[in-house]
Amino acid sequence: MGGRVTGSGTGVLLLGVRHHGPGSARAVRAALDAARPKVVLIEGPPEADPLIPLAADQGMRPPVALLAHAVDEPGRSAFWPMAEFSPEWIALRWALDQGVPARFIDLPAAHALAWKEETDDGDGETAPSGPDVRIDPLAVLADTAGYDDAERWWEDVVEHRGPGDEDAFAPFVVVEEAMTALRDAYGGGGHRRDLVREAHMRLRIRDARREVGDDAVAVVCGAWHVPALRRTATVAADRALLKGLPKARTDVTWVPWTYRRLAREGGYGAGVDSPGWYGHLFASPDRPVERWLTKVAGLLRAEDRPVSSAHVIEAVRLAETLAALRGRPVPGLTETTDAVRAVMCDGSDVPLDLVRDRLVVGDTLGQVPPTAPAVPLQRDLDRSQRRLRLRPEAQRREVELDLRGETDAERSKLLHRLRLLGVDWGLPRTSRGSTGTFRETWRLRWEPELAVRVAEAGVWGTTVLAAATAKAEADAAAAGTLAEVTALAEQCLRAGLPDALPTVMRCLSHRAALDTDVGRLAQALPALVRALRYGDVRGTDTRALAEVAVGLARRVFVGLPPACAALDTDAADEMRRHIDAVHGAMGLLADSADSADSADRSDSAERAGGDLRVSWYGVLRVVSSRDRVPGVIRGRAVRLLLDAGELGQDEAARLMGPALSPGTPPGDAAAWIEGFVGGGGGGMLLVHDERLLALVDGWLTGVSAEAFTDVLPLLRRTFGAYEPGVRRTLGELVRRGPGQRAGAGPGGPGLPGFAPDLDEERAGAVVPVVRLLLGRTGHEEESRLTGVGT
Structure with a gap:
């Protein structure tokens, strides 16, 4: 075992690594092959020792993670991720392949989880493994070497090292010397937990040495811990550090992991910036730059980018030239990225973002065999x-x-x-x-x-409720639009997430206060009002939600009339859809305020809820009468007022007349018709009001042949959306001519099925059914709902 890392009277092989480093992983494999230890000790939770054999299962495919959680409180948990290029995973697989015992020696998860509960310092760390120091050791070493980028320094000195004939233990000697200097300068970094973890590791190393001898033990751990594990300390001193630690009953299992979760941006404190790139470096036996740029070219071609083999050749040359100019031994991720941007992406960062997302980070998902305990x-x-x-x-x-x-x-x-x-x-x-x-x-x-x-x-999270709550809070903070936040509020009420609702409401209030676009406000309001309805049916307190909804509605009222002016065709159609959605929301919002018990309506928003309908109808009247508003919007405003009973048939006909007058351009008139009778119920409106039908018919017959060709697509879209029966009835009415339906009845001259007046006897027959469907009782309520007596 020549070349072994030795010191302080111990022959234990200490392999200090960087978590998730492909260069460290290759070095660990080479060192284990050279040393052939009889036991391999790995930084990780000892409770996972029974799960080690699963690493050799054919159904196990990294990235995976060890998950430990408190049995009595599943929300307390920690992960230890491993990729195929993680030194810990390589050590596990080497031991299993060679039939050598492997054990985890870090502080037990039972202590780590209980300690985390008592002394959490709020740093957001998801795993008790990893450096956990106030300094970044790599950054200090990189700065000492004259590098301004710790990642680039580590790549140059470790990750880009290929297989060679040099001493397999030499990299670990150098790393240990560097870390020893850092520990001499910075001590334990100010965290007692590291000292306790290292004490536990030393005790487990002593146990292994007694079992197989000094020269047969290999330890794979974070490089920062190596000097402390090499240090001579008494058993009594180490046990004293572990005495009195809190303890929780824990359970451990394997779970699938992803490259994206492994990345630092995914939230794991000991992650890496570019797991996809590191995985490529580890899996490439030779020519990693050429293989990487070929992979990039394949991705861009799949996205219909014109990338040829010549681009790959030029990108390789450029990457190598940049590495030489920057004094790097081989091109790294920075050089290959710059080459891809210049040669394959024409200097654009848009396709480069795709490369970063799909390849540099990657979407690789691990797999755990069915025999593993459930998460x-x-x-x-x-x-x-x-x-x-x-x-x-x-x-x-x-x-x-x-x-x-x-x-x-x-x-x-x-x-x-x-x-x-x-x-x-x-x-x-x-x-x-x-x-x-x-x-x-x-x-x-x-x-x-x-x-x-x-x-x-x-x-x-480890429960459905906790996980959904955390996900909702994260989605609210990351939402890009106001509509996304309002939709999320609706989801929270449907899903029964009261703990997430305050965070969502805070995000909603901030975005609503800053957003001035009427279209976005109108788009967000319906989901907010639907959330109020779901809150009502589930008995949820939605007063804060109602206040935001009413405030949002008031802002829509103020901004809608000017926002409707001078719109092109597409923008007018979109605004009409917003108006439809807001109209439906107004009815629900006002109903919610009206139905609230007066004892609970203490805030001004709820007291003002009863006035919402009046304000909204006033906005619609303003929109319907402005000439600069597109016809499709004016027509829809008139239609909504008519449906709400705020506009009589006579007034609707009066407003339709000028819109369809000979002086109105045919395209504008057709758009007004589309807004007025388009959508649900528009056909029945014409069926039951011959005056409106006669106005439409008269305008249509008076359109010139040239103009008719222009307005035909719009009219076809309007009337083509009607039910077949409605279209057939309208055809019959137009064929018979206006005024020919009066007196219709069985055997009468009009259209079968229509009479001039309401048949109260036939209408009253449906009252029991309506009462059953609506759950209403009492003759007075029936009369109010049906408009007839029994």
Whole structure:
């Protein structure tokens, strides 16, 4: 075992590594091959020792992670990720392949999780493994070597080292000397936890030495810990550091991991910036730059970018030239990225972002064999499925949920929480025969891939409720538009996430206050109002939500008339859709305020809710009368006022007359018709009001042949959307001519099925059915709803 790292009277092989470093991984494999130890000790939670054999299972494919969580409080958890280029994973696989025992020697997770609960310093670290120091050792060493980038320095001295004939232990000697100098200068870095962890590691190393001898033990750990493990310390001193540590009952398992989670930007403190690049370096036996740029070219070609083999050749030359100019031994990620930008992307960062996302970081997802223990989130889901009697099945089936029942309401919350986490076990469908908010229809089908989605969602929490809450809060902070936040508020109420709602509401209030675009405000309002309805049916306190909704509505009222002026055709169509959505939301919002108990309506927003309809109708009147507003919007405003009973038939006909007068350009008139009678119910409006139909018919017959060709597509779109029966009835009415329907009835001259007056006897026959559907009782209520007596 010549060349072994020795010192302080011990022959233990200490291999100090960088977590997730391909150069470290290759060096570890070479050192183990040279040393042939009889036991391999690895930095990690000792509770995971029984899970080590699973690393050799054919169904295990990194990146994976060890997950430890407190049994009594699953929310307390920690991850130890490993990729195929992680030195720890290489050490595990070497030991299993050689039949050598492997053990984890870090501080037990039972102590780490309990200690985390008591002494969490708020740094957001997700795993107790890793350097955990106030200084960045790599940054200090890089600065000493004259580098301004620690990643670039590490690549040059470690990651780009290829297989060679040099001493397999030499890299670890150099790293240990550097870390010893750092520890002499900075001590333990100011964290007691590192000292305790190192004490536990020393005790486990002593146990292994007694078992197999000094020269048969190899230790793979973070380079920062090597000087402390080499240091001579008494057993009593080490045990004293471990005495009295808090302890929690824990459970450990393997879970799939992803490159994206491994990246620093994914939130893991001991991650790396470019896991995809590191994976490529580790997997490439030779010519890594050429292989990488060929891979980049393949990705860009798949995205229809014109990249040829000549581009690859030129990019390789440029990367090598840049490395020489910058004094680097071989091109690194910086040089290859610059070459890709210049040669393959024409200097644009847009396709380069794709390369960074797909290759530099990557979407590689690990796999865990079925024999591995289930992740906590999956276990919590299993418990919920059994409790709610909602079994996962491979066959597709539909489930009707009545939210007024406790069990169905809990089922709905579970399905909505899973959808928020990206686990689409159930897809919402339109309920048959019901539009009430108390009923939901779901199409359920359990796919094998959903188990992976559950494992991925485990990074947000170990219970469905905790994970959905954390995901909602993160989505609210990252939302790009106001509409996204309002939609998220709706999801939170549907999913029953009261702890996430304050964060979502805070984001919503901030974005609503800063957003001045009426279109975006109008787009956001309907989802907010729907959230109020779902809050009502679930008994959730939504007063804060109502206040924001009312404030948002007031801003829409003020900004809508000027925003409707001077719009082109596409913008006018989009604004018409916004107006439709806001109109529906106004009715629901005002109804919600009107139905609130007066004792609870203490805030001004709720007291003002009853005035919303009046204000909105005033806005529609202003929009309907302004000449600069496009016809499709003016027509829709008139139609909405007519439907709401704020405009009589006579006034509607009076407003239609000028819009369809000979002085109005045919295109504008056709747009007015599209706005007035387009959409649901427009055909029946013309069926029942012959005056409006006669105005449309008279205008249409008076359009010149040249203009008719121009307006035909718009008219075809308007009338083509009607139901076939409605179109047939309108055709009959137009063929017979205006005024020919009066007196219609069985055997009469008019259209069959229509009479001049309401048949109260026939209308009254439906009252019991209406009462049953609406759950109303009492003759007075029936008369109010139907407009007739029984």
